[in-house]
Amino acid sequence: MKNGDARVFNTLHEQYRHMGLPTDLIDAQADFTIFNLNHIIGGLLPFKSPVHRLNFFVFNFIKRGSGHYTIDEQTFELYPGTVYFTNPGHYRSYEWQTADEVYLITLSESFLKENVHADIFEEFPFLLTETFPGRVLPQEVFLEFERLYLLIHQEYLSPSPFRKRIISNLFVVLLIKIKENFWLDYNPIYEGNRSSAIVKNFKRMLEKHYRELNEGKVERVFRVQEYAEAQSLHPNYLSNVIKAKTGKAIGTWIMEKTIAEAKSLLQNSSVSIKEIAYRLGFAESAHFSNYFKKYTDSTPLAYRKAHYMNTP
Template structure:
């Protein structure tokens, strides 16, 4: 049985990091990071796999940050309807927008990865907007199979990161930003790994990643937080599949339409916000992606046969 690790924030990432490294949070956090805009850190993959059994799924489902990984070993990356097999070495770029599962195929795993928020690169004078870069755009599969020589070259950059993050150099985070950009540009010059189209278990992957992407939108923790994905088409675009394919798979697997599944989760969150917060109806409507209160009220009443205020009272 594959184990799926769920997490939605940097805080939860560090709680997990404590368990897989045996170190406390204060030790794991980079010195001086709280003085910075955004967040950055770097890890050894061998630490994260210390207690991971063979063939355990390691999904990247953390919506708060980006991740660049140098992975050395036999692995498989599973997207919604694509599977990428890696025999030796890979450079992987992960965005919070596109879910996938990474599955080690043997116990000989090594390498490094860094995590960072988009705000981390704000201070860079190049004015980089991560989601506008080809390597982080939705619909792609940024997994690059690389040679041993390329892996050594990329590994050197990660070693520089580890050395620099532990230093007391006043401008170390400016240097670390440059290292991140160096990896991004290195990846953009590479050719993507071969993408396969296996039919076996494709529906299972699509449903799993669709639900993962749906749940990643929640919980709504602030009236200023707005639901980003509302329609079947928007989810299909993130999963890089045709909306008709998503609709067919969801219907066959759940007996419900994609819209019904999405609406059901939105109304579930609406009930929580109505009962557990003091936000007004306008704030709740906005956070759930409704531009007008009347639209939210009509939606909620259609789903529950009650008006939002009546449910709250």
């Protein structure tokens, strides 16, 4: 299967059901799950998944197990004592040879923001890392993680009315331990090539979309939702990645591109302001004029008078 044909899953329940795996341990409505993977695929080993994309986070703690996983065509081996996680948006697949004791935690971005921290990616920017190669930890360090994820699993099975609150607080401790051991000085802006695949794809689509707007092939400016859907990402996740990687909000990218295109048309063409407004997706020229003035301190008409190049 080509990556472009990979299925996108919004929940673990949806993914496992599609793959024909048991879903008894997984609440279809839950935005947080934890279980021993052996209880799901123990009788199906060796097990290989198809290529897929997930719109949620996955944290894996391998006490006794082996295999490998592939993220965006990079393959990493999995050994006993390995900890790794993946975030939304990547093409991924995995193969397990053994999985005697492998704990898996999955959770949505909304769970993180609602139960952990509203500014989760500011406190834990490593969650936006491009690719996290699984790391084999010293036994004493892995045991620290094991104590935490087993406590989380215990609370996950508990009928306590404080269950979610306890889980979220324990998960914060888990994130702090990951940060302490792996990502103390991590800053996604400086990770590898600053123009990550997600950022590059967004910029490419931004340029293409405004070119098509100018050519009349499309009639309105894309929203964040549409840029996210083009990469099979949650809009909030795309916004977080763009802001972390570039230091600039996605709305700012869109605004700057709109203003740049407007200036170019005002300066280098005789197209009417009403037509420019229409090409840039504004229903009313007055709305366009207000928008332009807000970001340039000049009306479109005044800008044209000052900058129009009447070339032969």
